[in-house]
Amino acid sequence: MKICEIFYSIQGESTYSGLPCIFVRTSGCNLRCLYCDTKYAYENGFEISVDDIIKKIKTYRCRLVEITGGEPLIQIDEVNKLIASLLADDYEVLLETNGSIDIKSVDQNVVKILDLKCPDSGMSENICWENIKYLTDKDQVKFVLSSRKDYEWAKDIINKHFINRKNEILLSTAYGLLKPADVVQWMLNDSLKVRFQLQIHKYIWHPNVRGV
Numbered sequence: 001m002k003i004c005e006i007f008y009s010i011q012g013e014s015t016y017s018g019l020p021c022i023f024v025r026t027s028g029c030n031l032r033c034l035y036c037d038t039k040y041a042y043e044n045g046f047e048i049s050v051d052d053i054i055k056k057i058k059t060y061r062c063r064l065v066e067i068t069g070g071e072p073l074i075q076i077d078e079v080n081k082l083i084a085s086l087l088a089d090d091y092e093v094l095l096e097t098n099g100s101i102d103i104k105s106v107d108q109n110v111v112k113i114l115d116l117k118c119p120d121s122g123m124s125e126n127i128c129w130e131n132i133k134y135l136t137d138k139d140q141v142k143f144v145l146s147s148r149k150d151y152e153w154a155k156d157i158i159n160k161h162f163i164n165r166k167n168e169i170l171l172s173t174a175y176g177l178l179k180p181a182d183v184v185q186w187m188l189n190d191s192l193k194v195r196f197q198l199q200i201h202k203y204i205w206h207p208n209v210r211g212v
């Protein structure tokens with residue numbers, strides 16, 4: 001499969017934020033979000049077998065692995081093989097996906113972090129809404145906001161689809177496009193029961209640093 005990078009860092013998002021984690025960043029993405037911070041993953045990469053990825057992962061003393069991209073599910077067969085190998089080896093596996101590709105075949109033991117693309121990403125027309133029915137309770141749903149309009153849109157989606165579900169809902173800002181304090185105030189004013197998150201790796205290191 002084609003991989004952009006494999007590295008060991010701390011998880012910057014989701015309820016796993018702050019934990020040491022091994023990242024497998026796949027190469028290629030079917031979307032082009034206006035705020036994308038991983039454009040280098042569109043083309044850059046190298047071919048590597050699932051077995052060799054596992055060998056590399058085993059060089060780190062860590063049992064949490066996140067598969068991210070780019071968009072991992074454009075290589076869904078290989079990604080599912082990688083997931084199967086990791087689960088067989090008792091790794092805890094997170095999968096971050098942009099919400100445009102069917103997640104039905106992904107093993108239910110994986111924690112999926114499903115990004116629902118807000119209107120100002122420019123990509124909300126690509127959302128595969130069917131995915132909501134394949135979420136398990138431990139999966140997490142993420143909205144990256146670029147504007148007040150995105151916040152209102154996310155609020156509507158949360159009220160429509162997630163009010164009676166157990167999924168953790170994560171709100172964050174597209175880095176540099178929206179003030180975190182504004183979003184937090186809107187959430188508080190609306191008593192919106194969601195988790196606000198910052199991409200903490202962008203505060204620990206320079207926001208443009210790769211492989212962290």
Ligand code: SF4
Pocket residue numbers: 029030031032033035036037038039041069070071098
């Ligand atoms: S889905 Fe992710 S990698 Fe793809 S364009 Fe959007 S932000 Fe970038």
